[in-house]
Amino acid sequence: MDSRTQDELEATLAGIGAPVTLVFFTQTFGCDSCVPARQIVDRIASFSDQITVEEYNLVLDTDQVETYGVQRVPAIAVVGQADVGIRFYGVPEGHELVSLVEAITLVAAGDSGLSDESRALIASVDQPIDIQVFATPT
């Protein structure tokens, strides 16, 4: 990350007021992007005492893999007081990094920031919805 991005992220993350765990999934072989992803996760965690990192192995830690429903690595589950089902797959760079930081602040604040209309619509959902957003760093 460049220094300007880092300053902004640092300021945003320094302000979070509740604990957030970044649950990081990796694997030992065949994952070139796992190391850079973990480095970014560690960098993010260094900006706030409220952020902690847990690491699990996709192959070995089957309980956690099942609990978090992760099928690929690198993966990051953003977990606050509860796990609300927010995941990031791949190295969080560029737009993805910005989204990850937004997810962390949202989870810490305990507020989605959505409109009352949206909240009312979403509250009525009574069956599974899985949203996958594909993005690139730039």
Add this chain to the structure above:
Amino acid sequence: MAFENAHITASAVAAVEYPDLVRQYRVTGVPKTVVNERVEILGAEPEASFVAHVLESIA
């Protein structure tokens, strides 16, 4: 949306790292959102419109 309802999960996927998923969901531009493997949203949308499209997946 995931935050507001326990039935909803949300994943951000770095497209360049998962060519198999890019092929599977025919991702030709980003952002592309795939909901329950059947509703597709291309590009960024205003919140109300995005929420409406996501809910189409269970309509």
